[in-house]
Amino acid sequence: MKLASLKAGGRDGTLIVVDTALTRAVRVPHIAATLQQALERWAEARPALQAVSDALNAGTAAGAFDLDMQALASPLPRAFQFLDGSVYLHHMEKARRARGAAMPPNYKTEPLMYQGLSDRFDGPRDPMRFPDEALGLDYEPEVAVVLDDVPMGTPAAQAGAHIQLLMLMNDYTLRALTRSELPKGFGFMQAKPTSAFSPVAVTPDELGAAWDGTRLSLPLLSSVNGRVMGRANAGHDMFFDYPQLIAHAARTRGLSAGTILGAGAVANKDPATGHACLAELRADEELANGQATTPWLRHGDRVRIEMLDGEGRSLFGAIDQAIEQV
């Protein structure tokens, strides 16, 4: 099933069920007011939501209405936790080469992961506002999972069972600030502004064989101003998978229901899949020509991130945002 949140209803939005085709939706106040509330008692909420989803897809759901993408917040408009790994090492190697930084120690023995901003996410069609083009705004297309309660010490072999939903994500990065921020060791503060997620979050069963319980093997499409930039397969070249990331995060703490966990900018070794982000493209330009010519994102640009199934149908809906001045 596919779930989303209307902006209406407050900072946590209003939970709705969306049909497979992403055209119709229905409110479910009798099940849960918000997606966060549903996740906190998922064992009861999931079957109730599934019944609504079945009726909606059969055309028999009472109160169904046409889905307006502009009316959507992020499926979780805010979250108590967002953790982001960096498991596509090809991306990390290029991003670090571009800023003249070495690879971090132990990066092949344990996942690199940071605690990210989660107090407010942008809606999938909302403008992304940032103050100054000199900060070097870049996009990063990701696949994120949403968890129910994960006890401390859960091993990877049991962690996959806690993955309840998947979403796409645009994890914006201010490249001019990573240079000074990451060497301090304390992670990203100013360098990671507000992110955006896909219009809907989907249950793993909605993804069929493309989801094997550990990774999602479909191309993740990104474009800037209509120009396709990347189509890397999210299931390829993952050095650590989602259950391994969850186990890493849960080693010394439990993870509360509603935790969002990303795996980093999706990038493949195969150059035919394009570039995950502008930092990668600019790194290639520097290697080839001695200087990067593609600019960072500018006010007025549009960034689109989407994933299609084998028949060309959008699985999560598109994140499609205009970049605007604050």
Place this chain on the structure above:
Amino acid sequence: MKLASLKAGGRDGTLIVVDTALTRAVRVPHIAATLQQALERWAEARPALQAVSDALNAGTAAGAFDLDMQALASPLPRAFQFLDGSVYLHHMEKARRARGAAMPPNYKTEPLMYQGLSDRFDGPRDPMRFPDEALGLDYEPEVAVVLDDVPMGTPAAQAGAHIQLLMLMNDYTLRALTRSELPKGFGFMQAKPTSAFSPVAVTPDELGAAWDGTRLSLPLLSSVNGRVMGRANAGHDMFFDYPQLIAHAARTRGLSAGTILGAGAVANKDPATGHACLAELRADEELANGQATTPWLRHGDRVRIEMLDGEGRSLFGAIDQAIEQV
């Protein structure tokens, strides 16, 4: 006024108003169900809560009951954002010396700050559970502020007006993990387990002249198994103050109501104020004797953190936790 949250009522607890003496309390469901909800509409909630507080302190509040510290969650049992600075440079210098690490670049021109775990905090009298003594558990006494909505780009001169509450905090750290985690640059993941806050959060006016709008100038007392370890004045030796920390955090993002912002382990240069944490004490032992003899926290230990006013009255109540095996 002083505010707290009962554990009863779910993951966000139940908001109560507590009297100045920390002995009596009253529920306020007609104002807000939770502290998070109150902070999200603080302009209306604050005067209504203040009226209840005035009645409670006058002995005329209907429904008042005896305060049971064991029944309390953290004032915010969970939060959408926890940011922690490190502005007592004396602590940072000792902690880094102890693990053989250099001071981070630019540490005197902009505050060091990380995005911390906030999806669940321990109550002030709950056990602190962690799996393995070999992880090197240490405590860190801090003073944290709670904010209302802070717009992106708010300068330090205007940031202080967004400080609505103050709390004490025990920011636990697993020292054996900081050694391998911080050099990766992505901040703390496994090295910062679940923290705890004081029984009550207080409005700035409750602190009198000790709070000047930028820092809280009173000794912060910490003890382990009844032995006083530190009494550093939280207003001394701050290299950056709270409004400067807020402005740093808000440079490229807004901060949502309910954001908790700490300033790091309180440490003074004056050796008569003791040590902020075991890492500092052990660093001094190594310098003096060639090896550290005080062990890290062990299962069965108790850690207490408290702040008294000029008359010896506890301002926030004590964080007093037993360290236990998971």
